Amino acid sequence: MARRRQSVTIKHVAADAGVSLQTVSRVINNEPNVRPAMKERVQESIDKLGYVPSIAAQRMSGSRSYIIMAINDRDLTIADWRAREGRDWIDQMLLGGMLTCAEHGYRMLIELVDTHNDHVERELGAAIAALQPDGIILTPPHSENPLITGLLAERGIPFARIGSKQGGLGIAMTMGDTHNARLATEHLIQLGHTRIGFIAGPEEFSLSNWRVDGWKSALEAAGLSAEGLCERGDFGFASGSIAAEKLLRTDDAPSAIIASSDQMALATLEVARGRGLQIPRDLSIVSFDNSPIVRFTQPPLTAIDQPIAETTSRAVELLIENASGKRPAEPISVPGKLIVRASTGKAPSANLSEPRTRSA
Amino acid sequence: MARRRQSVTIKHVAADAGVSLQTVSRVINNEPNVRPAMKERVQESIDKLGYVPSIAAQRMSGSRSYIIMAINDRDLTIADWRAREGRDWIDQMLLGGMLTCAEHGYRMLIELVDTHNDHVERELGAAIAALQPDGIILTPPHSENPLITGLLAERGIPFARIGSKQGGLGIAMTMGDTHNARLATEHLIQLGHTRIGFIAGPEEFSLSNWRVDGWKSALEAAGLSAEGLCERGDFGFASGSIAAEKLLRTDDAPSAIIASSDQMALATLEVARGRGLQIPRDLSIVSFDNSPIVRFTQPPLTAIDQPIAETTSRAVELLIENASGKRPAEPISVPGKLIVRASTGKAPSANLSEPRTRSA
DNA sequence: TCGCTCTTTGAGAACGTTATCAATTGAAGG
């Protein structure tokens, strides 16, 4: 196998411009203390020869690797892919992350890591050693894993935790989950609903619980009860069916349900249909995520759009600033938006006269 | 900014095992001519110290970069992402590509490149110079772009063209588009349909035309006419609406429509509904791609599942074998499957008695 | 003009790995 060599190197540029390697390097990296005339001359050679620095060599010499690694959970992700479950979390991360990386001359690389075994550290450690990324983006549930955050902090690699609370190691980025759930709940309250069910995500995801908090606080503010109205799922379709079934088979069933994921909302839709309920006449449904699917169901679902792309983009910016040694700006929490579609409507009139249905 | 150095290097391993660097390198790369005892001794040190080779350094020394680059069209992809159109092409590529890469110690990196401007070459050239990937996967419409394939061939970088015909530069991988379209058409013919419409993709995608070929050949084999039954779209929802409208507003409208993408199928569904047609009683619909969306429409759509993940996985394998100097196996064409759901049914009985409706 | 400081440029080492070629060891054949 022939040894493939880089076609145009910094040497060629230096020779062409008649300067030293170091000067060319300075121009490439936009360092200060280069005379404008010199800078221009070097830049001309760079353009003329079509020179692009080798990332491998840059990394070798101890500077940046220009790689941001996004860590996703292997099991979860693959299960979704195989089943074509259609969560577009990864898609949206790519959108936000890749574009922002590209703007700064970085690349984003997705790495799948198993949460559910005991060698998370080893696996992640190997990925880091191999690629030496300048920054890492953690997504739930990894963002809450102290083994992982500890490892990264120890190695001094900047990282952002998406969907994770402020404080602690690394940069925390949230998507306003509490606020978003409150938004959805208030929307339903305004439509006259007094019994609003909630299908929560799994407990190991903090954001699951923040959403529950938001729902509860909105109910409390309106003087409504939450009792017996919360079931837990695992974000997947099957668990959503079970949860919806439980909520709907009670005597005093809710007239509206908020599901913590699109899949669980779809399941709720199916269960409701199976019980002969019309949406939204008999039951209003709000879903979380707003992935492509929910626009094409019958009826299209009202949903909370989680700003994954924007949050990832922001995380990338913070990491790059961090790596560049610039004083990074504060992390921001990007709140989601409520997208109202046809799956939510006025509450069945029977309940309208009596806002407080608390009975237990 | 402190110069971050690799924690455990090949030097440490060599010192620990009491051998030369080169021997360690040989063990890492599984080269022949290392005594088993020696190999074991070195491997022990590697495991003990948790050593992982630096990809940057490996690439520097002229060997592989362990990176496979997947090139996607920037405009198309971003538009889909922004609109949450829900094509899961990228998702499926990631599934197939990343897992296979991971198995071989490679990484897959997605790179977005603009087709629609004149500096495709420069953009791609820069990405190659920066990352020096061991292999490249091209997706439509890039896989048919002679500028790109020429560039890659010239630089001697192995590449696979997905959705592109055999012959020509690089490795061609197809997904049996002709066969798949024939499959869908035959399914409808068996259900008694005699006027089967087809919504094709844009002409610059060869696979669009292969699908048309498959549809036509199945019709011909059954003695049916294709005349006036093919419209073109651009894979997107809006274009699907227009095409479906055209097909359905004729006097002699088809009783079944095959759409070349899920989005166009969804549009057809909507147009049909708007015209008061019941699916599948009045109109059968088959879609191409089988992305997550189509399982949750009402009714769920019969669809051709394009084996994107499998094809990408296979492409990665071929590229890695190529890079390893092994004599690569032949590229294979992975045919798709027809997934029958509720959107296809028996043709309206009127047509059943007279299979040949040719009139023009 | 001299001497000082700050700016601009350059030379050479270093980064962690593999390629190349030389040196050593071991085995087989006479």
Next chain:
DNA sequence: CCTTCAATTGATAACGTTCTCAAAGAGCGA
């Protein structure tokens, strides 16, 4: 036991970039 050749190991030079530190130049006040 010696020769011959292959198998195994090692030493050194790349690879393309940035870092460190030294040198040269420029500006400025006395």
